[in-house]
Amino acid sequence: MVLLSLTVLTIGGKDLPVFGSVRGAAVDLVAGLSESTRGITKPVRSWWGGATEYDDLLADNKRLQDEVDVLRSKQIRNQTAAADLQRLQEQLNIPFVSDIPSVIAQVTTGPYSNFDSNTLQVNRGSKDGVKKGMTVVTNAGLVGMILEVTNENSIVRLITDYDFVVGIKIASDGNYATGHGTGPESPFLIDDGIEITAKVAKGDAVVTSGLESSAFPAGIPVGIIDKVEQSQAQQTQVVEVKLAVDLVRLNVVSILLRERPA
Numbered sequence: 001m002v003l004l005s006l007t008v009l010t011i012g013g014k015d016l017p018v019f020g021s022v023r024g025a026a027v028d029l030v031a032g033l034s035e036s037t038r039g040i041t042k043p044v045r046s047w048w049g050g051a052t053e054y055d056d057l058l059a060d061n062k063r064l065q066d067e068v069d070v071l072r073s074k075q076i077r078n079q080t081a082a083a084d085l086q087r088l089q090e091q092l093n094i095p096f097v098s099d100i101p102s103v104i105a106q107v108t109t110g111p112y113s114n115f116d117s118n119t120l121q122v123n124r125g126s127k128d129g130v131k132k133g134m135t136v137v138t139n140a141g142l143v144g145m146i147l148e149v150t151n152e153n154s155i156v157r158l159i160t161d162y163d164f165v166v167g168i169k170i171a172s173d174g175n176y177a178t179g180h181g182t183g184p185e186s187p188f189l190i191d192d193g194i195e196i197t198a199k200v201a202k203g204d205a206v207v208t209s210g211l212e213s214s215a216f217p218a219g220i221p222v223g224i225i226d227k228v229e230q231s232q233a234q235q236t237q238v239v240e241v242k243l244a245v246d247l248v249r250l251n252v253v254s255i256l257l258r259e260r261p262a
Contacts, residue, residue, distance in 0.1 A: 094137065094138075094139050094254060096207075097137060097217060097254070097256055100217060100256045100258050101256075101257040102256050103124055103128050103129065103130065103255050103257060104252060104253070104254055104255075105122035105128075105130075105252070105253050105254070105255055106122065106123050106251065106252055107121070107252070107253065108121050108123045108153065109121040117183075117184045118157065118158045118160050118161035118162075118164070118181065118183070118184065119147065119155055119156060119157055119161075120155075120158065120250070121153055121154070122154050122156060122253060122255070123153055124153070124154055124255060125149055125151045125152045125153050125154055126149050126151050127151050128255075130149055130154050130255055131149060132146050132147065132149055133145060133146060133259065133260040134146045134256055134257065134258065134259065134260075135215070135216050135256040135258065136156050136253050136255050137254050137256065138245050138252070138254065140221065140244045141220060141221030141243070141244030141245050142208060142216065142220045142244070142245065143158065143247070143250065143253050144156045144157050144158040144159050144161075144164065145157050145164070145215065145216075146255065154255070158247060159181050159188065159222070159243065159245075159247075160181040160182070160183055160184050160185075160186065160243075161181045162180065162181055162182065162183065163180070163181075164181040165178060165180045166180070166188075166208060166215075166216065166222065167208065167209040167211055167214050167215075168190060168206050168207065168208060168209055168222055169206070169207050169209045169210075169218075170194070170198075170204055170205075170206060171207055172199070172200075172201070172204040173198065173200070175194055175195075175198050176209050176211065177190050177192060177193030177194045177239075178193050179206075179222070179241065184247075185248065187226060187227070187240035187241055187242060187243075188206075188222060188223055188240070188243055189239070190206070190238070190241060191238045192236070193236070194236055194237040194238075195235065195236060195237070196230055196231070196232070196235045196236055196237055198237060200225065200228055200237055200239060201225065201228065202225050202226060202227065202228060203224060203225060204224070204225045205221065205223075205224055205225075206222040206224070206225060206239075207219050207220060207222060208220040208222060214261070215260050221244040224241065224242050224244070225241055225242075226241060226242040227240040
């Protein structure tokens with residue numbers, strides 16, 4: 001029909017009045033079809049425009065999310081760096097060992113062996129002056145002793161080890177005794193040297209004794225007495241001590257560059 005109308009319009013010049021009415025009708029028909037076509041294609045155009053805008057919105061959201069992720073990552077790195085700096089600063093000028101040279105070390109692995117949960121590795125070795133038998137502490141107290149040394153790293157035997165024996169002093173009354181580890185996340189046990197008549201109570205502080213030939217300098221905090229039991233058979237008191245250092249969250253330590261007395 002459209003083709004016929006166009007043909008009529010083509011052959012129906014203005015000099016042929018007989019086709020005038022036909023031409024007018026054809027023009028009206030074409031105009032109507034044009035309007036109808038626009039009406040039909042308008043929803044399609046609207047859908048296409050909406051889809052394009054939706055894609056643009058998704059792209060914008062993706063870009064903004066990427067920017068947020070970058071900023072969050074920077075914030076986390078900054079917070080981590082600040083926390084690391086604080087932990088390092090805490091190990092400077094530890095009051096109870098301020099007169100002993102030391103080197104700060106970061107915990108790199110722990111436990112060192114799958115079969116031994118009472119050790120950890122630090123990033124200081126013989127090149128830093130570290131030697132076997134040196135004391136390891138934090139600003140909170142005693143951590144352990146250097147067990148093995150390589151040029152770059154060292155293995156620390158923790159105070160929780162069953163064979164880790166420490167000469168101690170009860171700060172409140174000056175009683176001297178001997179204690180040892182009882183395993184990871186377990187109390188330090190003093191079961192030798194505290195007479196049954198000694199005045200020992202929960203909450204008393206326990207420090208290293210520092211007696212002659214002791215492996216550790218005097219006055220390093222070991223922990224706080226958490227439980228006291230009396231052994232009538234042995235005429236002694238058995239004391240459980242909550243350790244001063246949280247070994248589970250240990251990140252930075254100080255190694256005292258002091259060799260064990262011969």
